[in-house]
Amino acid sequence: MSNPITALFGPSPIRPIQKHMAKAQGCITLLGDFLEASLTKDWAKAEEVQKAIHQAENEADSLKREIRTHLPRSLWLPVARSDLLEMLQFQDRLANRAREIAGIMLGRKIEIPEELVESVRDYYQINLNTSAQALKAINELDGLLETGFRGREANLVEELLAELDELEHQSDVSQVKLRAMLFQMEDSLPPVNVIFLYRVIDRLGELADISQKVGGRLLLLIAK
Numbered sequence: 001m002s003n004p005i006t007a008l009f010g011p012s013p014i015r016p017i018q019k020h021m022a023k024a025q026g027c028i029t030l031l032g033d034f035l036e037a038s039l040t041k042d043w044a045k046a047e048e049v050q051k052a053i054h055q056a057e058n059e060a061d062s063l064k065r066e067i068r069t070h071l072p073r074s075l076w077l078p079v080a081r082s083d084l085l086e087m088l089q090f091q092d093r094l095a096n097r098a099r100e101i102a103g104i105m106l107g108r109k110i111e112i113p114e115e116l117v118e119s120v121r122d123y124y125q126i127n128l129n130t131s132a133q134a135l136k137a138i139n140e141l142d143g144l145l146e147t148g149f150r151g152r153e154a155n156l157v158e159e160l161l162a163e164l165d166e167l168e169h170q171s172d173v174s175q176v177k178l179r180a181m182l183f184q185m186e187d188s189l190p191p192v193n194v195i196f197l198y199r200v201i202d203r204l205g206e207l208a209d210i211s212q213k214v215g216g217r218l219l220l221l222i223a224k
Contacts, residue, residue, distance in 0.1 A: 014141045016067050017084060021091045021138045021214070023060040027053050027098035028131050028207060034102045035124055039117055043109055050102040060095040064088060079145070079221055087138075087217040093210045094131055101203045110196050113189065116181060123174045127207040130167040134211040137161055137218055149222050157222060164215040171208035175201060 030053045037046035067088060071081060104110065112120050137160040143153040178201055186194050 014084075014145060016063065017088055017091070018138055018141065020060060020063045020067065020088060021135050023056060023063060024091050024094040024098075025131055025135045027056045027060065027095040028128055030056060031098045031101060032124060032128060034105070035120070038105055038110070039112055039120075041111065043106070046102075046106055050106045053099055053102050057095045057099040060092065064092050079149075083217060083221055087214060090210055090214045090217060091138075094207060094214075097203055097206050097210065101200060104196060104200060104203070108193075108196055110193065110200065112197070113182075113185060115185065116178065119174075119178050119181060123171070123178055123201070123204060126167065126171045126174050127204050127211075130164065130171055130208040131211040133160065133164040133167055134214045137164060137215055141218070144222065154222050157218065161215045161219050164212060168208045168212040171205055175205045 030049055034046055034049040034053065037043070037049055068085065071084065137157055140153065140157045140160065144157060147153040179198065182194065182197055182201070189197075
C-alpha cells in the first residue's frame with residue numbers, strides 16, 4: 001500500500017504548502033473578475049465568479065486539512081512543523097478574505113461610486129501584486145531547504161520579502177487615499193452603503209496585510 005504521506009507530499013513536504021498558496025492567490029485573482037463585473041453592474045456575471053471563488057476557497061480548505069492531517073511531526077528538516085502550519089493558516093486567510101469580499105458585495109449588490117472606480121481598480125491591483133509577491137517568495141522554499149536557509153538563496157528571498165513590505169506599504173497609502181475620497185462623498189450616499197463600502201475597502205487592504213504576515217513567517221524561518 002502506498003504511504004499517504006508520500007502520496008501527498010512526494011519528495012518535498014513543502015510543495016503542498018506552495019500549492020495551497022497558489023490556490024489562495026487564485027481566489028484573489030478571481031476577485032478581480034468579480035470586481036470588474038460589479039463595476040459594470042453585471043450581477044449575473046458577478047454571481048458566477050463569486051461561485052468560482054467559493055469553489056476555489058473550498059478546494060484550498062480541503063488541501064489545508066490534508067496538509068494538517070498528513071504533515072509529519074518530525075520532518076528531519078531545518079524548519080519546525082508549527083512554523084509551516086502557522087504559515088498555512090495565514091495563507092488560508094487570504095482565500096477566506098477573497099470569499100468574504102465577494103460575498104459582502106454580492107449580498108448587498110454594492111455599487112462602487114463612479115468617482116471611486118479607478119481608485120478601487122488601482123487599490124485592488126496593488127493588493128493583488130502584494131499577494132503575488134508572497135506567492136513568489138513561498139515558491140522559493142524548496143531552494144531555501146536545499147541550502148539550509150543560507151547563502152544566495154536566502155539573500156534572494158530576503159530581497160523578495162523587502163519588496164513585499166514595500167508593496168504592503170503602497171497598499172496602506174492607497175487605502176488612506178481611498179478612505180479620504182469616500183469620506184468626502186459620505187453625505188451624498190446612503191449611510192448603509194457607506195458602511196459597507198468602508199468594510200470592502202478594509203477587507204481589500206487585509207489581503208496585503210495578510211500577505212505580509214506570510215512573508216514574515218518565511219523571514220523567521222530564515223532567521224532561525
